[in-house]
Amino acid sequence: MDIARSNAAPDAAAPADAASRVTPMMEQYIEIKAANPDCLLFYRMGDFYELFFEDAELASRALTPR
Numbered sequence: 451m452d453i454a455r456s457n458a459a460p461d462a463a464a465p466a467d468a469a470s471r472v473t474p475m476m477e478q479y480i481e482i483k484a485a486n487p488d489c490l491l492f493y494r495m496g497d498f499y500e501l502f503f504e505d506a507e508l509a510s511r512a513l514t515p516r
Contacts, residue, residue: 476502 472480475495479502483491490509492499501509 475493479491479493482493483505490501490505492501494500500506
């Protein structure tokens with residue numbers, strides 16, 4: 451995962467200043483992902499585990515029935 455791109459807003463249509471509004475949760479996610487770039491990172495959000503960015507896209511393709 452390209453960490454520089456991760457600091458930007460995931461949506462290209464988002465305002466340019468969105469990168470300055472990264473939440474503490476997302477900062478932690480980016481830090482953990484940078485230390486483990488070859489793994490899918492399931493990040494706990496309350497009662498659920500979430501995937502973000504490229505991990506979510508990769509998992510979605512792998513789990514979609516053909």
